Amino acid sequence: MTNGRAAGLIIGNEVLTAKVEEANGAWLTRRLRERNVPLAMLVTVPDDVDAIVEAMQLLKRRAQWVITSGGVGPTHDDVTVRAVAMALGRRVVRLAEIEEKVRAHYGERLTPESLRLADAPEGSELLHQAGRWFPVLACSAVYLLPGVPELFRIQLETVLTRLPVGKLTTAVMYLSAGEPEIARALDAVALAMPEVPIGSYPNFDESLGYRVKVTIEHAEAGRVAEAVRRLTETLPSGCILRRE
């Protein structure tokens, strides 16, 4: 797929059982947005091979790049490598290049289980990171990142350098009318310009002084301006409080 979209797969029982407050999904969302890489879907699954395989198959259909978080350590509940390999139809192999790094890193403290860190889907590529002993594991546009937030964030930056930075213009309109009153105008413009995503977000907090926030987005500023022009013409008269 070459649709220019990314997806995130957060792996870990600890997240779904509220043992930790999930942070990597929100961070990934924010960083992708800052670089205008569209996020197609975000899925959180337990440390379960079947669940990961099913989610991965869905995400590979919806996005060009998939970034996973978690499940890449040496313990029994670290099943990401195995599950991703299965989803991609590849064997799990031990990579000599990582094995060397693991041996050098652990030295005297090496256990047979440490070497599991050198297992990867066959054909994986290693993205080296300056100042870090462990590379990012990439396979078929799937990037396998650790779940520990500090490490996830560092490795994500390495991944982001490989994704093209997008372009986006956004306009926002704050309205005094409610959604039922503006729905017809939004329908008309959305139908005429289906390539321009228009979002409608009702607000029930009276202190904010508006009832609906409408967002208009497109890579080309001209398309955004045109949608804003059409909305301004079509919305109930006098309901636009302000624009951004």
Added chain:
Amino acid sequence: MTNGRAAGLIIGNEVLTAKVEEANGAWLTRRLRERNVPLAMLVTVPDDVDAIVEAMQLLKRRAQWVITSGGVGPTHDDVTVRAVAMALGRRVVRLAEIEEKVRAHYGERLTPESLRLADAPEGSELLHQAGRWFPVLACSAVYLLPGVPELFRIQLETVLTRLPVGKLTTAVMYLSAGEPEIARALDAVALAMPEVPIGSYPNFDESLGYRVKVTIEHAEAGRVAEAVRRLTETLPSGCILRRE
């Protein structure tokens, strides 16, 4: 499916584009945990019928109950009802019972678009809520909740009264050894007691004074105690700092 697990589907471009900080997924996770209802998967998708349908089909395979958030208003980007109906193989129909409520609620301000709030997958059930004019829409164990966090939370409580409260015992062990050193012991106990989920969470913050946190969970306290006993015997001697 009668597997006793729930799943969450968060719908909205505004979440995936980081325009709003997603709150409903975390809230759902916490409330399900408080009632010991296992959460099988949590998926965030855009306001896109295909994406919702594909995610819903996955979630229906993985969970008995699916709770959705968002996309249920009267505007063009509110596609949840249509997509859920499609995923469940049902038509969308206008429910006379909600139509009456919508007419009464909006009165003079009624627009044709307001009545979209009365559309639902055929065969939907309405869960009435004390003190609220709008019921919760339920269809084939899918609960369609609004994305506005205040409303989501209120409706979620109505849904939770329908799900059986679970039972869970949890034990936690804090270890001075790292994951590579304890992996063999965890393997052995996880293999011997596959019905007891054991989690292993490395900590890289030295100020916390431990290197790995291990969690053991099961509905029956006896199974948890047995797993803790086996781990205590099998882990490297002296590495258990404390238990909770």
